[in-house]
Amino acid sequence: MTRWPLAIWLLLPVAGAVNSATAQPYNAETTYRKLVAAYPYIRIASSTAPAPVRVCKDIVYARRGELSLALDLYSPGPRDQAAPIVVLVHGGGWRSGDRSEMAPLAVRLAARGYAAATVSYRLSGQARYPAAIDDVKEALRWLHAHPEVHGADVDRMVIAGGSAGGQIATLVGMTSPGAVQAVINIDGLSDFTSEEARRHEDDPSKNPSAAGAWFGGRYSEQPARWQQASPINHVSRASPPVLFIVSSVPRFSVGREAMTAKLHEHGVVAKTVALPGTPHSFWLFDPWVTPTVDAMTGFMERVFGGSPGG
Incomplete structure (x- = not known):
């Protein structure tokens, strides 16, 4: 793995990842323990970056009082043309998880010629909605304002996320369409207010539910708040194209079909790639990381009219 030049490091303040204290944190290790009995062949996906991918971690993009919010950058290495950049938002039910979950996707995207940024945001134990949305939008503004640091093409920016991160990424994309050119929602909700979503997210036996x-x-x-946080309620003709990548557990992508229909009504491209037989959180594990990245890069090539170097 190669690293960013020292001169770049000297420009950047360093902060640790933001975490929330929970009894059962959401990460690849805890999820693996839940899934391995039903899927004994799975392996936690590696986040080791192959050469010539460059990694620069713990870059502070915003401060909220004494709390520093950071992102990690993944570059495809030396190239003649600036690469598109994918901003990756982690999951964890809005109350757990951290940006390291998205590192396996980031290194594989960088190996295919895309820059990537994994971002932290305030979890529900730190600040309620819409703090996480404001944080991710701030990360986008930081990336737009600092192309000299990451060297990517901010006119070809995509926002993507998994689970709660998929909902956040889609809401950010729908409410600030000029900031991104495409959205990728990996098994995240599109409508909190639908009957199916409320059956799980508004269950009175959960005190409180994650939502x-x-x-x-x-x-x-x-x-x-439930209505405002539903991406489906913000679809317009200005909305960017959307790719949904979904597992075989439909409750996690509730609202997708209705949102797709609404996007199509406005003439906006919306596609779905389903990965049969997969559990929720499939993007954290082999053998499913590769088809996830295949779907992401195929969609971005369509949006941008070719490969990242084209």
Whole structure:
């Protein structure tokens, strides 16, 4: 693995990843233990970057009081033309997880010629909705303002995320369409207010549910937040193209079909790639990382009219 030049390091402040104290943190290791009995052939995907991929970690993009929010950059290495950049948003039910979850996707995208940035944001135990949305938008602004640091083409920027990160990425893409040229939602919700979503996310036996903790109340208590956080409610003719990559567990991508229809009504490209037989969180594991990256790069090649070097 090669590293960024020392001169670049000297320009950048360093901060650790943001975490939230939870009894059962969301990461590849804890998820593996849940899945391995049903899927004994899975392996946690490696986040080791192959040469000539360059990695620069712990770059502070914003400060919220005493809290530093950071991102990690992955570059495809020396090239004649600036690469498109994919901003990756981690999952964890809005209350757990960290950006290291997205490193396996980031290194594989960089190996295929795309720059990538994995970003931290405030979790629900640190700040409720819309803090996470504001943070990810701030990360986009930072990347747009500092092309000299990452060397990527900000006019070819994609936002992607998995699970809760897929919902966040899609909401950010729908509410700030000029900032990104495409959205990739990996098994994330598109509509919190649908009957199916509320059956899981507004379950009174969960006190609170993951969504309820983020919104600061159940649907009956905070209906405006549940509606505002639903990407489907922000679709317009200005919306960027969207790719949905979904598992075989439909509850995690609720709202996708209705949102796809709404995007099509506005003349916006929306595609779905389903990975049969996969559990939720499939993008953290082999053998599913490669088809996930295949779907992502194929979609981006269509959006940008060719390969990242084209």
